[in-house]
Amino acid sequence: MSIEEAVTESAPIFPPPERFQQGEVPVPHINSLEQYKELHEESVKNPTAFWGRVAKELLHWYRPFTQVNYGGFVDGDVQWFSDGQLNVAYNCVDRHAFANPDKVAIIWESDEPGQGEKITYRQLYQEVGKFANVLKKYKVRKGDTVCIYMPMVPEAAYAMLACARIGAVHSVVFAGFSADALRDRIQDAGCKILVTADQGKRGGKSIGLKVIADQALADCPSIEKVIVYQRTGDISVPFSSPRDVWWHEEVDNQSPVCPAETMNAEDPLFMLYTSGSTGKPKGVVHTTAGYLLGATATVKYIFDLHENDRFGCMADVGWITGHSYIVYGPLSNGITTVIFESIPTYPTPSRYWQLIDDHQLTQFYTAPTAIRALRRLGDEHVEPYKLDSLRVLGSVGEPINPEAWLWYHKVIGRERCAIVDTYWQTETGSIIVTPLPGAIATKPGSATLPFFGIDLAVLDPTTGQELLGNDVTGVLAIRQPFPSIARTVYDNHIRYLDTYMKPYHKYYFTGDGVTRDADGYYWIRGRVDDVINVSGHRLSTAEIESALILHPACAEAAVVGINDDVTGQAIVCFASLKSHHADETAITKAFVAQIRTHIGPFATPKRIVITPELPKTRSGKIMRRILRKVAGQEVTLADLEDEDGLRNKLGDLSTLADPSIVPTLIKKVAGRQ
């Protein structure tokens, strides 16, 4: 069933699991719909009182704030707790290391099962302190930018927290990005230090991170030092002295004690590059107090964290989910978090379920694409596992189709767990639409209701008028600021305003389509801009097009997303050539390689269609609408026989400069030309 059908049919409703009320598991923090409604109402009507209280309750402040919130979406000058002072590393590490030094902070699950380790809060304190001292040795100061290009090892978290400790701003670049993509991000942020590893390990394969980093650094004069963590030691890594140093040699000589800097609430904590509708990625900037509060409060209430919980988020630290729900949120709450280095199918498709049983995880958080892929591989990989430690199962990154939701609920959750379909974005810093396990009944495919402090609006995409009441479909916007909303785009505040604040005056624009159903539940429909979501990886079509155009044989390119049963969306590229090329297979391969080199292997297109021309209006605008339908095979060879049918499906083609290109494209996609 598609989400379209699920919204319009009357969707099944699942109340919170009964055992949550029976004393068998801890009583949920938010335990009834009434309690949720009351708190939600307070949080949007009186955000100052609500967030002021929660910020004092959940965070440790060096200097308490006197002002809670300031600014708004109109001027893009949002501030929270602006005269308060605190340190994120102190909140995530020190306060728990003092109270509970022997409690496990991080379970590291290595690529090869059984080779991982457990890191206590005491060890975490020491490792973060040592690495912070290394950064200081290399003259990293408050406000300097540090790039982290690391595999999924605890050292990635140490590096992030060490930056937070001394007030440096980290920019984590996903280790699946290519040398060119890494270079662009380092250059944009003017990073002083690069933290990387000799190699990464994933699914039994090694990835030569240092070699890739060296290619990137050929053109990054701002980098003064490269600190290399030795993950495998398998290859002799090229070292360029005196720029490169080994992590282990550096930390060996350092004291584990490094005072945490006193940071202002609005000092930047990190930036994270994300794709938008233009070719150039944006460095979304999050600040200290608001971000930490959002991450801390959401994970506590949405995953219903209790003191002895072990929380497993399967994302990568290179994406926002890893920042908020592997590192900052769980650690700030003082619970145990998992850093998972491998992939769900290595060495067998039971890896996740084994992990849950081995470590007795209480919460598990992954993406619909993984759920769909594992469901396809068959229930026999799940059945032998008990999975009885679990209470809450989360989904993130893209819409989850009802079938996958139901499978997650029945086969993994054994109908005993709350399923939380959590909707949010890099820009929102933390989850904004979601069920709460003990309070909100769920409907498969719907992210349900707004989190505390989130004041949602559904707008008519063309007029910008707010669509009031229920049973409405439009674009999703937010009426008022909340603590973890991004404050700016690095070095480009105008772009921040143009992208998020200008499209609809007085609102933050999410870029997603949405339906609010008859019960007031939200159903996210996917992006309405040129952003596509492949396996939960956010990509801009413009970025892929820019990569293709750089190839000497490519004249023009247009990229669209099509639906895919496993990856959610998949990439299809249409390209025309500068001159005729006899060997289309060779040129197609070259174009795929081009995208992998400029962005990374995760952006590999499903299909490249070489075409003599792109469908354009007389004024030269590419008609992507037509390409989307052709690529998704919504129009086929049979439609070519029927002119009216074709017009019904594709709309008026007479505005095209050359309508004859449409049959050519359809034939190409069908493999007939």
Ligand code: WTA
């Ligand atoms: C999509 C990832 C439907 C959405 C946290 C959003 C979702 C984009 C969901 C942000 C969900 C994320 N249901 N769609 N539960 N979660 N999305 O910045 O289109 O990588 O705008 O942040 O993912 O992707 P990003």
